Amino acid sequence: MTAAVLGGILLGFFPSISKPKPVWWKLIVIASLLLTCFLALFPPIGGTLLDSAMMSTNTVSSINMTVKPISSPVSIDATTSSIQVEDYSKKTRSTNLRGSKELIESLVKDTKYIVRGSMDTSHTFVTLERIVATNPSLILPYMFGLDERARILYFHVPMAWIACLAYLISMVYAIQYLRKRTMEYDRKSASTALIGTITCILATITGAVWAQFNWGYYWNWDPRQTTIFVLLLVYGAYFVLRSAIQQDEPRARLSSVYAILAFVTVPFLIFIIPRITESLHPGGAGSENIGPVLSTDEDALNPFKQVIFSLSLFSFIIAFFWVVNVHFRSALITDRMKQLLQK
Helix, strand or coil: CHHHHHHHHHHHCCCCCCCCCCHHHHHHHHHHHHHHHHHHHCCCEEECHHHHHHHCCCCCCCEEEEEEECCCCEECCCCEEEEEEEECCCCCCCEEEEEEHHHHHCCCCCCCEEEEEEECCCCCEEEEEEEEEECCCCCEECCCCCHHHHHHHHHHHHHHHHHHHHHHHHHHHHHHHHHHCCHHHHHHHHHHHHHHHHHHHHHHHHHHHHHHHHHCCCCCCCHHHHHHHHHHHHHHHHHHHHHHCCCHHHHHHHHHHHHHHHHHHHHHHHHHHHHHCCCCCCCCCCCCCCCCCCCCCCCCCCHHHHHHHHHHHHHHHHHHHHHHHHHHHHHHHHHHHHHHHHC
16 A cells, blocks of 8 residues: 555656646556446455344344355255355354255355345354345455445545545645746646645545434534544645635735645644544544544455555556646636736
């Protein structure tokens, strides 16, 4: 993931944030975004028998499991059959998979399946609801308690991280302007702050969708939601300040100072306050890990999950730089047109 972030930043600044990007660069952005969307949305999610056993103690116990039949189907009665299966990851002992005769008899020995079902509380058999996939080439790892909702993490988390990156870059350009008094740095600072705020809004929206399905409300003023709302207000005031000053130099000077002060709030609002207060969001006070993507639990950092998340980070970072590049160059054209009209 570190390589993905650094690679995205280096490629984003190449050849320059103010110069048109070459065709091959744009093709990389498009291809990586399409691949990210495919890997995040289309491969089925498959857990283990152990995951199902853990879920059987909860009110929602039906999950996708990756299994392999190791025996022939056995009839229990006229409508129900059973077949012995093992966890395809071979982490747990084999168990019996029960269901309708039609479904059970359609399972082929030594073939990998993703099935939807639930384990009984005694952990002796699994009730089959339906077959999700047969011999899937790609399988997304199951995240405890998230199920299909886990897919949004590959979009929500990178958006939040990119917002922080954008505000950092905006502050650096603001410092450069105050040192060199070159208007180009002011425009770059404003462009990165604007696109960063857009990604922050997208992170807030995707987080609200996730909250609806996990907490029952789109918005409940959880500490994480509250701090990101305050952050949006802080940077909203930045754009109000810029729009209120007409002269270029005073606007650039004051907004640069504000951009520096505004970034000081980012670590506190994003990384510190949400982690020292009780929160429903992963990573709050008392939480054992910082979330399902970077969990320290055993086997949580599934290699395929790392690949998708790293690709997502890389894709959205270079897409961010592309949008900043387009916005900055369009702002230059607008400024030149204004200068021509004034003449």
